[in-house]
Amino acid sequence: MSDLEAFRAETRAWLEANCPPEMREPVRDEEDVYWGGRNASFKSDAQKAWFEACLAKGYTVPAWPKEYGGAGLTPAEAKVLREEMTRINARSPLSSFGIWMLGPALLHFGTEGQKQRFLNEIARGEIRWCQGYSEPGSGSDLVSLQTFGEDRGDSWVVNGQKIWTSYADKADWIFCLVRTDKANKYQGITFMLFDMASEGVSTKPILLISGSSPFCETFFDDVKVPKSYGEDCPAQVGEINRGWDVAKYLLGHEREMISGAGGGDRTATIGAVLKRMVGEIDPVLRAELAMFDVDALAYTAMGEKFLDEIKVGKAHPAQPNMMKYAGTELNKRRHELMMAAGGSRALEWDSAETRGGQVARGWLRTKGNSIEGGTSEVMLNVISKRILDLPGA
Amino acid sequence: MPLYHTEDQAMLAETASQFIADEGAIAKQLRHLRDTECKDGFGTALWKQFAEMGFTGILVGEEDGGMGMGHVEAGIVLEEIGRNLTPSPFLTSAVVAATALGGASAELRGRYLPGLLSGDSVFAVAIDEGLKHRPERIACRAEKAGNGFRLSGNKDFVIHGASADMLVVAARTSGADDDREGITLFAVPRDAAGMSHDAVRLVDSSVATHTRFDGVELDGDAVIGEVDGGREVLNRMLMAGRVGAAAEGVGVARGAMDMTVDYLRQRKQFGKLIGEFQALQHRAAHLYSEVEIARAVVIKTQQLLDEGSEKADLMSSVAKAKVARAAGLSVREAVQMHGGIGMTDEYDVGLYMKRDRALQEFMGDAWYHAGRVAELSGY
Numbered sequence: 089m090s091d092l093e094a095f096r097a098e099t100r101a102w103l104e105a106n107c108p109p110e111m112r113e114p115v116r117d118e119e120d121v122y123w124g125g126r127n128a129s130f131k132s133d134a135q136k137a138w139f140e141a142c143l144a145k146g147y148t149v150p151a152w153p154k155e156y157g158g159a160g161l162t163p164a165e166a167k168v169l170r171e172e173m174t175r176i177n178a179r180s181p182l183s184s185f186g187i188w189m190l191g192p193a194l195l196h197f198g199t200e201g202q203k204q205r206f207l208n209e210i211a212r213g214e215i216r217w218c219q220g221y222s223e224p225g226s227g228s229d230l231v232s233l234q235t236f237g238e239d240r241g242d243s244w245v246v247n248g249q250k251i252w253t254s255y256a257d258k259a260d261w262i263f264c265l266v267r268t269d270k271a272n273k274y275q276g277i278t279f280m281l282f283d284m285a286s287e288g289v290s291t292k293p294i295l296l297i298s299g300s301s302p303f304c305e306t307f308f309d310d311v312k313v314p315k316s317y318g319e320d321c322p323a324q325v326g327e328i329n330r331g332w333d334v335a336k337y338l339l340g341h342e343r344e345m346i347s348g349a350g351g352g353d354r355t356a357t358i359g360a361v362l363k364r365m366v367g368e369i370d371p372v373l374r375a376e377l378a379m380f381d382v383d384a385l386a387y388t389a390m391g392e393k394f395l396d397e398i399k400v401g402k403a404h405p406a407q408p409n410m411m412k413y414a415g416t417e418l419n420k421r422r423h424e425l426m427m428a429a430g431g432s433r434a435l436e437w438d439s440a441e442t443r444g445g446q447v448a449r450g451w452l453r454t455k456g457n458s459i460e461g462g463t464s465e466v467m468l469n470v471i472s473k474r475i476l477d478l479p480g481a
Numbered sequence: 482m483p484l485y486h487t488e489d490q491a492m493l494a495e496t497a498s499q500f501i502a503d504e505g506a507i508a509k510q511l512r513h514l515r516d517t518e519c520k521d522g523f524g525t526a527l528w529k530q531f532a533e534m535g536f537t538g539i540l541v542g543e544e545d546g547g548m549g550m551g552h553v554e555a556g557i558v559l560e561e562i563g564r565n566l567t568p569s570p571f572l573t574s575a576v577v578a579a580t581a582l583g584g585a586s587a588e589l590r591g592r593y594l595p596g597l598l599s600g601d602s603v604f605a606v607a608i609d610e611g612l613k614h615r616p617e618r619i620a621c622r623a624e625k626a627g628n629g630f631r632l633s634g635n636k637d638f639v640i641h642g643a644s645a646d647m648l649v650v651a652a653r654t655s656g657a658d659d660d661r662e663g664i665t666l667f668a669v670p671r672d673a674a675g676m677s678h679d680a681v682r683l684v685d686s687s688v689a690t691h692t693r694f695d696g697v698e699l700d701g702d703a704v705i706g707e708v709d710g711g712r713e714v715l716n717r718m719l720m721a722g723r724v725g726a727a728a729e730g731v732g733v734a735r736g737a738m739d740m741t742v743d744y745l746r747q748r749k750q751f752g753k754l755i756g757e758f759q760a761l762q763h764r765a766a767h768l769y770s771e772v773e774i775a776r777a778v779v780i781k782t783q784q785l786l787d788e789g790s791e792k793a794d795l796m797s798s799v800a801k802a803k804v805a806r807a808a809g810l811s812v813r814e815a816v817q818m819h820g821g822i823g824m825t826d827e828y829d830v831g832l833y834m835k836r837d838r839a840l841q842e843f844m845g846d847a848w849y850h851a852g853r854v855a856e857l858s859g860y
Contacts, residue, residue: 360860468763476762
């Protein structure tokens with residue numbers, strides 16, 4: 089038996105022993121997701137047990153090095169773990185922007201002191217992070233951002249406003265793009281980390297068309313950010329005024345995440361599920377569902393290929409933009425078809441049968457997929473310039 | 482298996498890419514054959530060279546003197562054929578017929594495979610009846626007669642039918658036209674009495690036949706696999722044909738897309754390179770995205786087929802349908818974005834559109850395969 093096969097057998101047995109049956113049910117709503125953080129509480133004993141088992145094993149962040157709270161798995165082992173978890177429909181033990189976004193940035197750009205402190209906090213689910221990127225006047229044109237950090241010697245004083253900050257009202261800390269040099273557009277932005285409990289930080293949830301408020305406006309009013317959090321642990325990631333490099337690197341990760349690469353719910357086929365749910369399907373709609381399923385299965389193969397290529401550096405550096413574009417457009421189409429197949433039942437906004445309008449609300453939520461993290465139009469701009477090498481405007 | 486080529490496969494790709502770009506180039510093969518009204522629709526000298534390169538034996542087992550490789554490798558050659566629009570019996574002979582012969586007796590393999598390996602023989606496959614690919618329904622009949630069979634019926638869209646040294650024919654030996662069982666595959670030699678071909682040139686300059694079997698007498702040893710149990714081998718041929726046509730389609734799609742993107746970088750109007758116009762940039766970027774996804778599902782399906790996975794059947798239909806959509810988009814955008822010269826015969830881009838159209842029909846179009854995906858998924 090190869091090492092990898094041995095690892096698979098071991099993992100399978102471990103999951104069998106440690107993943108409670110309730111944690112193998114599909115995620116139904118936000119409550120089913122464990123985000124960690126200072127104010128976190130577990131919804132059930134099973135959720136707690138599953139988190140703690142993973143934590144002890146380093147499986148909240150399996151591919152991170154052991155000294156930062158991970159399990160130090162190789163890419164091949166991490167893939168096996170992912171496959172085995174998917175096989176039994178195991179839920180993710182801990183979700184967070186720290187794992188998906190800040191962590192990768194710190195692993196790439198962070199100092200040893202920052203990694204020791206922040207990565208371990210993330211891995212243990214102690215600190216819940218949010219991301220401060222967009223501003224009211226800086227959406228697709230992010231680099232025009234105005235939130236300003238004034239240099240006061242051993243600290244910054246930050247003033248300005250962010251928008252579309254996911255779960256800012258629930259987050260403990262923020263990683264935030266702050267202008268620190270007004271004369272320099274690209275090389276005048278610093279990637280800062282600070283506590284959301286700092287004086288002068290306030291948040292205001294934004295009610296979306298889906299009826300939920302996953303995003304906030306975030307206001308900074310003379311927020312004092314110390315330049316250092318201790319030895320070898322500066323407040324900024326990367327160099328001062330070079331935060332745009334970190335931001336670009338992270339946008340790649342964000343696009344990958346939103347694209348749904350790596351499979352899962354977003355890329356799944358829908359024809360068979362809808363047929364079971366609604367019985368008869370109009371033949372013309374059936375044809376559209378079939379074409380959708382073709383695209384969904386092909387996109388799933390693309391996601392697998394993309395991850396395989398990323399691991400060995402074969403993917404084009406701008407390929408995440410293509411994945412994001414195709415994945416989000418596909419997901420919007422998926423929900424349009426679910427609405428069409430669901431008929432008048434799918435319109436219900438708060439009935440028990442739809443678990444509080446999940447179909448309609450989910451449909452509306454997906455409209456943001458091709459806007460957040462870079463619009464489809466921006467993705468197409470990037471593909472045409474960086475991959476197809478078409479002349480610049 | 483990671484979804485990219487191994488080192489050996491990458492080497493094969495480099496060899497095939499150079500060789501076919503040189504010897505299989507559009508001016509040298511497609512235009513030349515078309516303009517000299519070649520009756521075969523492909524070049525026999527190039528077919529010999531394919532054999533010398535080892536390409537014709539890619540899917541032939543090592544015990545039969547072949548390379549014993551898989552559909553990933555065959556697909557590498559097919560993608561280059563597609564990119565260069567090289568007229569070739571590779572897909573019908575070295576992929577689909579070779580797959581059928583893989584399930585044949587030692588006697589049949591010994592009779593036909595050496596000719597494939599040397600490039601002296603070309604094979605055709607006779608499956609379709611009527612205007613559309615509907616292999617679930619087979620009406621062409623072979624009645625038992627003495628120790629053998631007597632074959633009667635019509636087959637359509639038989640690529641290279643009149644030039645082939647042997648035709649693999651799917652016929653009904655029992656049951657009704659729509660029955661799953663009762664199919665038998667026959668290796669019918671070119672000189673069989675009672676077989677006649679009506680050869681027609683197609684839009685892409687390839688030559689296909691309407692082939693008529695009028696009481697063709699066949700020995701029992703012409704049977705490939707089991708009498709009445711041919712469906713399983715036929716399904717393997719269909720899977721190989723779909724994923725092979727899909728690989729060729731990816732080559733067509735990429736060839737047309739590369740020409741288009743090059744053109745966008747060079748053509749000036751209104752004092753600007755037209756590639757600076759966002760209306761064209763976005764369409765090109767969308768096309769790139771579709772073609773990349775089509776490539777991904779093709780290599781995924783090739784690997785599944787080589788692994789003998791039971792998912793290969795569903796995924797071969799996904800691959801054929803996805804490529805049909807992506808390649809169709811690619812050739813339509815190519816002609817449109819080239820403007821007037823895209824409509825001229827002198828310029829190659831229209832040839833991509835013609836080849837794509839023929840490939841769409843071969844082994845079933847996007848609608849047929851999307852329908853199969855729905856049926857196999859249970860709706």
